[in-house]
Amino acid sequence: MPHTTWRGFLRRTAQAAVLGLLAAGLTALTPLTADAAAAGTLQQVTGFGSNPGNLAMYEYAPSDLPTGAPLVVALHGCGQSASDYHTHSGWQKFADQWGFAVVYPQTSTANNSLSCFSWFDSTKDTRGKGEAASIVQMVDSAAAQYGSDRGRVFVTGLSAGGGMTADLLADYPDVFAGGSVDSGLPAQCATTLTAASGCQYGSQNLTPKQWGDKVRDSAPGHSGPWPRVAVWQGTADTTVTPVNGTELRDQWTDVWGIGQTASSTQSLPGGTTESLYDDGTGKPAVALFSVPGMTHGLAVDPGSGADQCGSTGAYYLAAICSSYYTATFWGLDGGAGQGGGTGSLPAPAGLTVTGTTDTGASLSWNAVSGAASYDIYRNGTKTGSTTGTTYTDTGLSPATAYHYTVAAVDSAGAAGASSASVTATTTGSAPKCYTDNNYNQVQAGRAHQSGGYTYANGSNQNMGLYNVAITHTLKESPAGYFVIADSGC
Numbered sequence: 001m002p003h004t005t006w007r008g009f010l011r012r013t014a015q016a017a018v019l020g021l022l023a024a025g026l027t028a029l030t031p032l033t034a035d036a037a038a039a040g041t042l043q044q045v046t047g048f049g050s051n052p053g054n055l056a057m058y059e060y061a062p063s064d065l066p067t068g069a070p071l072v073v074a075l076h077g078c079g080q081s082a083s084d085y086h087t088h089s090g091w092q093k094f095a096d097q098w099g100f101a102v103v104y105p106q107t108s109t110a111n112n113s114l115s116c117f118s119w120f121d122s123t124k125d126t127r128g129k130g131e132a133a134s135i136v137q138m139v140d141s142a143a144a145q146y147g148s149d150r151g152r153v154f155v156t157g158l159s160a161g162g163g164m165t166a167d168l169l170a171d172y173p174d175v176f177a178g179g180s181v182d183s184g185l186p187a188q189c190a191t192t193l194t195a196a197s198g199c200q201y202g203s204q205n206l207t208p209k210q211w212g213d214k215v216r217d218s219a220p221g222h223s224g225p226w227p228r229v230a231v232w233q234g235t236a237d238t239t240v241t242p243v244n245g246t247e248l249r250d251q252w253t254d255v256w257g258i259g260q261t262a263s264s265t266q267s268l269p270g271g272t273t274e275s276l277y278d279d280g281t282g283k284p285a286v287a288l289f290s291v292p293g294m295t296h297g298l299a300v301d302p303g304s305g306a307d308q309c310g311s312t313g314a315y316y317l318a319a320i321c322s323s324y325y326t327a328t329f330w331g332l333d334g335g336a337g338q339g340g341g342t343g344s345l346p347a348p349a350g351l352t353v354t355g356t357t358d359t360g361a362s363l364s365w366n367a368v369s370g371a372a373s374y375d376i377y378r379n380g381t382k383t384g385s386t387t388g389t390t391y392t393d394t395g396l397s398p399a400t401a402y403h404y405t406v407a408a409v410d411s412a413g414a415a416g417a418s419s420a421s422v423t424a425t426t427t428g429s430a431p432k433c434y435t436d437n438n439y440n441q442v443q444a445g446r447a448h449q450s451g452g453y454t455y456a457n458g459s460n461q462n463m464g465l466y467n468v469a470i471t472h473t474l475k476e477s478p479a480g481y482f483v484i485a486d487s488g489c
Helices: 001-017 082-087 091-098 130-146 159-170 193-201 210-215 243-256 322-329 438-443
Strands: 032-035 045-046 058-061 071-077 101-104 154-160 180-184 226-234 264-267 275-279 286-289 298-300 316-320 351-358 362-365 373-378 381-386 390-393 399-410 413-417 422-425 433-437 449-450 453-458 464-467 471-476 482-484
Touching: 001 399, 001 464, 045 130, 058 091, 058 130, 071 082, 071 091, 071 130, 071 159, 071 210, 071 275, 071 351, 082 091, 082 101, 091 322, 130 154, 130 159, 130 180, 154 159, 154 322, 159 210, 180 322, 210 243, 226 243, 226 298, 243 275, 243 322, 243 471, 264 399, 264 422, 286 322, 298 322, 316 453, 322 399, 351 449, 362 399, 362 422, 381 449, 390 399, 438 449, 438 453, 438 464, 438 471
Parallel strands: 032 045, 071 101, 071 154, 154 180, 180 226, 226 286, 298 316
Antiparallel strands: 045 058, 058 101, 264 275, 275 286, 351 362, 362 390, 373 381, 373 399, 399 413, 399 422, 433 471, 449 453, 453 464, 471 482
16 A cells, blocks of 8 residues: 555544554563463463464463353454453453353554554455454464364454454354454455545445345355354444444344344343344344444443443443343353253243332243243343242342343253243333532542542542543442443433
């Protein structure tokens, strides 16, 4: 590319905060060879392959990881690092909880002056070439090291990492069972650097079939199965505009041949709208998560709740734990993506919400012949079990929608197919939100100051200097417990 063109691109991208991520420091790590154990800590791995894309490989695995576990590949955004993404994204929590390994590829300024993965370069993001080939070599290395289930390899990424994620899913549908594109771009949206900004900032005006053809053309001869794809998009993103979420939806629903009308929708924490697009068996193949008011970044939700994760930072935005909902969509929680397992019992019929309070939801369903008990799943994660056909879930947040399914369990303990889902919305008032400067937040009793810094009451999140120049939005839920909610409340 001519120098003047490259310089102009850098100037435009700097002005528009292309892929919008600030540089983050990389924690010094001791490199391991590809056959060395790396359990319980984030470690760099060397010697994983010929590495045509000149990438670094980092990995994390729980110390007690069994063979046959899933494998997740997580790609950082521009200017970020593997350790930064590991620290903030929340994937470690679920790797420890549900038992899987995580590989974090890392690019550098040697590949791209902004340390972006090259989702827009056909010499680097296509099957068998460059960065895409290096990432698959990492998968091969980690899968051999941990004895991973090659049928449960998944890839996720933010921004430029999201664009590369979509490309990898298109290039290697035989490698990846599913993916999640967070604030990213459709597969093969741009094949040159000069075309990248057009994808970021506007519609390409392609039909779903034209988008789908870009995937089909990336892996000639592959006729299925296709990866199950989650798409995360903020409605206030001006760096990768929301139309990209719609185009990703169009692309992957066309690949699956299931149309662009949602099979179901529901409201999730933070006002996020989840739209599911089911395959011919009734299992979600594509999910679109629209996060209201969120700008460019990865959605996280700091806290100790089962569906909370991560920590806020530059382009890690307090809204909802996207990693949790992505993991449950893939079925990494041990269910089938929406609850249920591998047993032979049929799905319970007649699941109904019989009542709600501000902190609870009551359910009932029809009995299944041969069932010894029933497992109840809330938002894809098992929340309880009962021998009867009624259940009351407690400890919920007021004015919040929860998604439930039920599966019958046989006498051997195997859960069968999951029921159709129902949504229960608790009563009461929605969480209260307060936007003000740090000084006034302290004076109002929503925060406190120590050593010149301000901390939110309850969560103890650092809000910055104790003065009137810094403003935050605090969300109160439950009463007296405040979290930073600058991206929307």
